[in-house]
Amino acid sequence: MRISTRGGYGIRAMFELAVAHGQGPVPLRTVAHKQAISENYLEQLMGALRRAGLVNGIRGARGGYELALSPADIKVGDVIRALEGPIVPVRCVDQNRAHDCERVEICPTRGLWKKLRDSMTEVLDSTTLADLCQEAANEES
Amino acid sequence: MRISTRGGYGIRAMFELAVAHGQGPVPLRTVAHKQAISENYLEQLMGALRRAGLVNGIRGARGGYELALSPADIKVGDVIRALEGPIVPVRCVDQNRAHDCERVEICPTRGLWKKLRDSMTEVLDSTTLADLCQEAANEES
């Protein structure tokens, strides 16, 4: 009942990019060091985030990564989905593959999972990177 | 971002026991067949549920399993916890091991995980086996 480190690392990395937003690209190495994440591993995650359209990768010297959108327009849920796939507690409430289970109509637990999915989605999609920055700034004072 | 089959199977098995509550023990085999779960595997899960005090195992011919409490007194969250451990999205918001991470005080994502944990817990602990039975009965009509 956990999100893996992929999601956790991803959020922390995106947080760093959000803090530096508007100040040019941040190299992977810098992000990895600030958040104590393996460089090689983070590289893979950034690839997924780039393919999801959440960050831009800028090559060459003075390159790095930057958010593709403003921090207020990137939801935490987007980051999790890009790195861990759809946010569903069990497959049978994944809208994309609704028919994996023939018992769908009579399953006593389906309603429960839907409720759980919705409540998780609500939390993750109502928080943006800008919110995380705001909260961090508040705690500092 | 999923609960494993352990939790899913567990809930479904407990649902069967809840339906038969008050009518004597139900053998593992019956539960397994009704819910299309491997007998051998389910046996392991029932062991965990028994050790958690949620079911009684009754040995011998005419034996089986029965709920140790009334369906209204068993929360879905109890079952999940017995089978999958604490309901926490990431370790650092597990109250039992709060100090695994030294960055606790400055971590920008901690608040988020707490919110997520609370919303998940709320759903799972506000639903009982009796609620599942009720819902199943409603859908039948």
Added chain:
DNA sequence: TAGATATCCGAGTGGAATACTCGGGATTCA
């Protein structure tokens, strides 16, 4: 234009967890 700095890409790997199977022992009912 050389070379340093980066991203990009795919393959590979060790360990842990999942989802089981299997064999045999203990208990109880008929």
Added chain:
DNA sequence: TGAATCCCGAGTATTCCACTCGGATATCTA
């Protein structure tokens, strides 16, 4: 007694996670 049933521990195949590595490609700067 013997059939039914729970109880228990060991073993196993598969999958996923977390991470490493080597090298290709692109871009800036001197």
